[in-house]
Amino acid sequence: MEFPVKIIARGFFPESNIHFHRQDFPPLSPETQRLVTATWEQELARNPHLRAGPILAAQRIEQRGDELIIHGGESRYDLFMGTTAHEQVPDESCHRAIGVMCVTLTKDGHYVFGRRSLTIDWGGLTHVVPAGRMGINTTNPYAAIRAEAKEELGLESHDFTSLVCVGVIGDLTSGRKNFEFVFLGGVNLTLEALWSRAKGAKSATEHSQLDVVSWDEDSLVRCLTANPNRWVPTGWVGTALATRTLEYVPFEPSPRTYEQHMALAGMPVKK
Secondary structure: OEEOEEEEEEEEEOHHHEEEEEOOOOOOOHHHHHHHHHHHHHHHHHOOOOOOOEEEEEEEEEEEOOEEEEEEEEEEHHHHHHHOOOOOOOHHHOOEEEEEEEEEEOOOOEEEEEEEOOOOOOOOOEEEOOEEEOOOOOOOHHHHHHHHHHHHHOOOHHHEEEEEEEEEEEEOOOOOOOEEEEEEEEEOOOHHHHHHHHHOOOOHHHEEEEEEEEOOHHHHHHHHHHOHHHEOHHHHHHHHHHOOOOOOOOOEEOOOOHHHHHHHOOOOOOO
């Protein structure tokens, strides 16, 4: 399998072992700023729902044993998409968004995924739910994934029987190069109860439907290999990492544009 994703860190990282080191991004050069402006205009033409709101961005994420250190600060969504879309932009000027995702396992043994709405990025493809990008109000990935779980699935913190960060992956897709913290979470709800919660969640419309996979190795491998290009790349790799199936479905990092991946998935690209 080839995906535009690389594994930055892997292991088991408790909440107390993830730290944020705040640092300012260097000023953009005039040429880089022109590239950002042009890229953002193109993205708005493709998806007018986008907003250039504030996000938390990272320059790098460092693993020290069982600790993770995020080096970054406040940025904006347009700077994230613009600085990561062009190879000529130096690494220290790239504003990489920080995302979180949680592979969710129900009480009665089902993994739950989401088919992304056509109105948002990577529309129509399968991804991990809950997932999202960290805003500027928290530097704690655990707090961020709990917030996403409430917004997308209607889950409260006490609904989780377990929640652990198992690593960080990096999206290599041009214009979407970000870091994503991968979690594995078990909940004390059955699939039926979870579905009921999800219907009333604040951001339920981010996914057009929920997909379900049984909690067993064979089902997961079939799910990941049946039509891998129909996944959001980070969702596929994050699922394989969280469920420890990478030894059965290995992958190789291979840079790919958004348009190239959507073409492989047989999905239309918004122009």
